[in-house]
Amino acid sequence: MKKILLSAAVLMLMFSCNKEENEIVDSPETTTLAHRGCASHEVLDRQLKEDPSLAQRMKEIEFNTEKTIAQGRIVNGVLEIPVVFNVLYRSSSENISQSQLQSQIDVLNKDFNAQNSDFNTPNNPYSSIRANVGIRFVLDKVVRKRTNKRSWGTNDAMKKSNRGGIDPTSPTTKLNYWVCTIGGGILGYAQFPGGSSATDGVVIDSKYTGTNGTASYPFNLGRTATHEVGHWMNLRHIWGDSTCGNDQVSDTPTHNTANYGVPSVGHRSTCSGTPLEMYMNYMDYTDDRGMYMFSNGQKSRMLSVFSTSGPRASFR
Incomplete structure (x- = not known):
């Protein structure tokens, strides 16, 4: 088990990844993805380079997160988060239906409240620390816009009307969820707490949103959004984005790297010990059917961002 190490977190944020995603414009999307692709860490790395003050803000968030968890000052009850869907479409298939969007809200509500049908999957070695996070999501509104772009990349162009995208709606009180074709094998990405409100929210491809309509196997159960909203609430990938890395959560095991597909029960890390x-954790890279839980430590970390001193306190 890992201890939360503030200094290690800051170093990881600043130096652990030097890959930068570029905008992808008018390039064809592959028809089938073999593995989950999340660009949240790469986008964070780019934002750290573009805004030198972001590292200090995130350092302060880590300090307050540790303090809030240690003192037990976590939000009680169920927090309700309004969701705004910003749908950018070139074809009719990308202009996904209200039903498909609502199915995504339904998945988020089940996954964050331990009501998902696979929550009680047998032989889960981590069943004793499964969490009911206690956050409710409500569909606030849907904004739709036709575009000529085939793909948007990961440089936040879809969040800016002056670049053909859609500006966020009340990002300090609503979760903005952009639906568009990202390209490059990326299913989605999120902005971590501490970034600019002008680009705050999550971005997820229309083919990996919800559970009906154009939702595509093996990412057709809405878990891409569960994963990305986890990032939006300050969760890291479970392997800490480095070999045997640290995700800053005390009750998750150390992973070599990402897991793909659906590993067999009993899969062990070659890291120390x-x-x-915990491949069934939402913050790994398994197929949708292979992930079905957050841990109690992750719950505490997520709820801390909504505490009175947290970076998302305005959502309370």
Whole structure:
């Protein structure tokens, strides 16, 4: 098990990844993806380079997160988050239906409240620390806009009307969810707490949103949004974005790297102590059917961002 190490977190944020995603314009999208692709860490790395003050803000968030968890000052009850869908479409298939968008809200509500049908999957070695996060999502409104772009990349162009996208709606009180074709094998990405409100929210491809309509196997159960909203609430990938890295959560095991597909029960890390990997965690890279839980430590970390001193306190 890992201890939360503030200094390690800051170093990880600043130096652990030097890959930068570029905008992808008018390039064809692959028809089938073999593995989950999340660009949240790469987008964060770009934002850290573009805004030198972001590292200090995130350092302060980490300090307040540790303090809030240690003192037990976590939001009680169920927090309700309004969701604004910003749909950018070139074809009719990309202009996904209200039903498909609502199915995504339904998945978020189940996954964040331990009501998902696979929550009680047998032989889960981590069943004792499964979390009911206690956050409710409500569809606030849908904004739709036709575009000529085939794909948008990961440089936040879809969030800016002056670049053909859609500006966020009340990003300090509503979760903005952009639906568009990202390209480059990326299913989605999120902005971590501390970034600019002008680009705050999550971006997810229309083919990996919700559970009906154009939702595509093996990412057709709405778990891409669960994963990305986890990032939006300050969760890291479970392997810490480096070999045997640290996700800053005390009750998740150390992972070698990302898991793909659906690993067999009993899959062990080769990191120190060879712990059982928590591949069924929403913050790994498994197929949608392979992920079905957050841990209690992740719950505390997520709820801390909504505390009175947290970076998303305005959502209370």
